[in-house]
Amino acid sequence: MPVVLVGAQVRGKPNFLTVAFVAIVNYDPAIIAIGLGKDHYTNLGIKRNKTFSVNIPSARMVKAVDYCGIYSGRKKDKSAIFKIFYGKLKTAPMIEQCPVVMECKLIKTIALDADELFLGKIIEIYTARKYLIQGKPDIKKIQPIVFSMPDNHYWGIGGKLGKAWKIGKNFKPNN
Numbered sequence: 162m163p164v165v166l167v168g169a170q171v172r173g174k175p176n177f178l179t180v181a182f183v184a185i186v187n188y189d190p191a192i193i194a195i196g197l198g199k200d201h202y203t204n205l206g207i208k209r210n211k212t213f214s215v216n217i218p219s220a221r222m223v224k225a226v227d228y229c230g231i232y233s234g235r236k237k238d239k240s241a242i243f244k245i246f247y248g249k250l251k252t253a254p255m256i257e258q259c260p261v262v263m264e265c266k267l268i269k270t271i272a273l274d275a276d277e278l279f280l281g282k283i284i285e286i287y288t289a290r291k292y293l294i295q296g297k298p299d300i301k302k303i304q305p306i307v308f309s310m311p312d313n314h315y316w317g318i319g320g321k322l323g324k325a326w327k328i329g330k331n332f333k334p335n336n
Contacts (some may be wrong), residue, residue: 162181162182162183162307162308162309163181163183163217163305163308164179164180164181164218164226164305164306164307164308164315165179165181165183165195165215165216165217165218165308166178166179166213166215166216166226166256166259167180167195167197167203167207167210167213167216167217168213168214168215168216168245168253168254168255168256169203169204169205169206169207169210169213169214169253169254170206170210170212170232170252170253170254171202171203171205171206171207171209171235172206173316174238174240174247175202175233175239175240175254176234176239176240176254177200177202177216177229177234177239177242177243177254177256178197178201178202178203178227178229178234179226179227179229179230180195180196180197181310182195182196182197182276183195183196183215183309186280189219190282190283191282191283192268192280192281192282192283193215193248193263193265193280193281193283194278194279194280194281195213195278195279195281196273196276196277196278196279197276197277198222198275198276198277199272199275199276201231201233202234202235203232203234204277204279207267207270207279208267208270210217210252210253211266211267211269212250212253212264212265212266212267213253213260213265213279213280213281214253214254214256214263214264214265215262215263215265215281216255216256216258216259216261216262216263217260217261217262217263217303217305218256218258218259218260218305218306219259219260219304219305219306220304220305220306220317221304222306223306223315224257224261226245226315227270227315228242228244229293234284238267238271240254243256243258243259244256244257244258244312245257246272248264248284248285249284249285249286250264250266250284255267257285258287260288260289260292260298260302260303260304260305261286261287261288261292261298261303262286262287262288263275263283263285263286263287264283264284264285264286264287265281265282265283265284266281266282266284267279267280268280268282273300283293285336292315300318300327301318304318306319310334
């Protein structure tokens with residue numbers, strides 16, 4: 162699963178939480194879903210401000226990413242870990258060091274048994290040119306982190322496996 166840092170303004174301070182339950186769930190408008198345990202401190206800020214950020218960290222940030230998942234913002238102030246900036250929504254703290262950052266407006270909260278699913282409309286996407294090739298994100302330059310369960314390890318990205326919606330055209334099922 163991809164690893165992101167979810168940012169929210171909680172009780173006047175930026176807070177960041179490591180999250181692996183994340184997915185784009187709609188193309189147009191672009192909507193992202195994040196699943197957070199109901200007791201996470203970050204949830205308070207998302208619900209209050211109706212905004213959050215989804216920050217895609219690079220592999221070189223793995224220790225800081227893990228720290229943000231180990232310690233709750235209730236007990237540790239995580240506001241000084243990263244260089245923070247704000248965008249159009251003004252209440253979604255974003256991380257300057259992350260290769261790709263999405264600024265999101267909360268559109269729906271779904272209560273699940275153990276988690277809360279937050280759906281956010283992506284208002285803006287931020288990235289530096291150094292992470293792009295011909296104007297598009299380059300996965301090799303971004304170097305995202307992947308989380309595996311149940312062994313609980315962080316992984317980097319290997320090589321390209323094939324072109325989506327093309328590689329399977331010549332597949333022959335064994336029927």
